[in-house]
Amino acid sequence: MPPADALSTAAAAVVDLYRDGADDFIARRSLSLFERPWLDRMLALAPPGRIIDLGCGAGRPIAAYVAGQGRAVEGVDASEGLLAAAARALPDPTWVCADMRTWSPATPAAGVIAWHSLFHLRPPEQAALLTRIGDWLVPGGVLMFTSGGAAGETLGDWNGAPLYHASLDADGYRAALAAGGLEVAAHIRDDPSTGDATIWLARKAGA
Template sequence: MGSDDERDVVRRGYDELSYHYRADDADDGQYAPWLAGLHRRLPAPAAVLDLGCGCGVPAARFLADAGHHVTGVDISDVQIERARRLVPTATFVRADATRLDLPPASFDAVVCLYAFIHMPLAGQPPLITSIARWLRPGGWLLATVGHSAWTGTEDDWLGGGAAMWWSHADASTYRSWLQQAGLTITAEDFIPEGTSGHTLFWAQRPHASDR
């Protein structure tokens, strides 16, 4: 498949299985300590970009309820429609995160949870470079990425009858990409899932005085 075909698989999968993936009333679950940790690091209020925001629950909802100005981006029309309903105080845009063009230094934080893993691998390093540019000095990136390298498709995702596609590098590669973009990694954790898992990174754009 070409990258546009892969994006279409992801978009259609979330369009078809949005409610199967996460209910309107889903709790914050494992996201809760991550989001609380981000909130503690941010000025009040902060401008936060949520890439791969899904239906807005839980990340955009948590951060908007905490008083931050949240902009959510997702490739799925259904997810964006739900997010606008579930988190009416935030702003949501249906777009491909790897093709965004945003002003430099416009966000205090960027959140990208379980979204990099659905993006074509070639587009991920340029997106990380863009994120570093979109962050203000001292701004934070909170992201989950692959732990082991893998690319593949599942034809019956979540048992819901729709296909889904993933592509991710290993943790050491993401570590290198973050550092090459000029971000300082402050924490890295393994998040288990089934027989494998993901890697959670906290990374910060240095202040000018730190360079």
């Protein structure tokens, strides 16, 4: 594991990396929609209503696909440049510039997607946010997110700068979800169809 001070510095710099590197992120982001089977599964499970794309980036392909399925979309990201690109390409969704660690929606939603975004937060922040998301959802609402495959913190590379990633273990995620009133509906570790992403699908009781 990298030194603690390096991890702390990199974790604090994630938002700035995506702000400063918005154009590069857009250029690199795959639009092949390999996420589609999981998006379809999530939308089939979610009740009617809007979907929050948490860490939406430039809105393509995930928010664009969800909107194309007839859902209202609220995209949230801390990068002004990514959101500006999203608004140019997709004027209908609502785009919100905010830090997911402190933001909350004005009204409950039918679903929340956090695809390759939650894992940029430190483990305690992830746990706290997952628990809060339970309050964001209507009864029967659905959350889908990706995580690392095992507990730990690591540094990737973003144009030569360290890019922070972290994960809880499976029990930690289950506990955080349960604290928010969410039950795991599906979970797969290292799904080869999504580039070995670890995927969680959880549902709020009460529908």
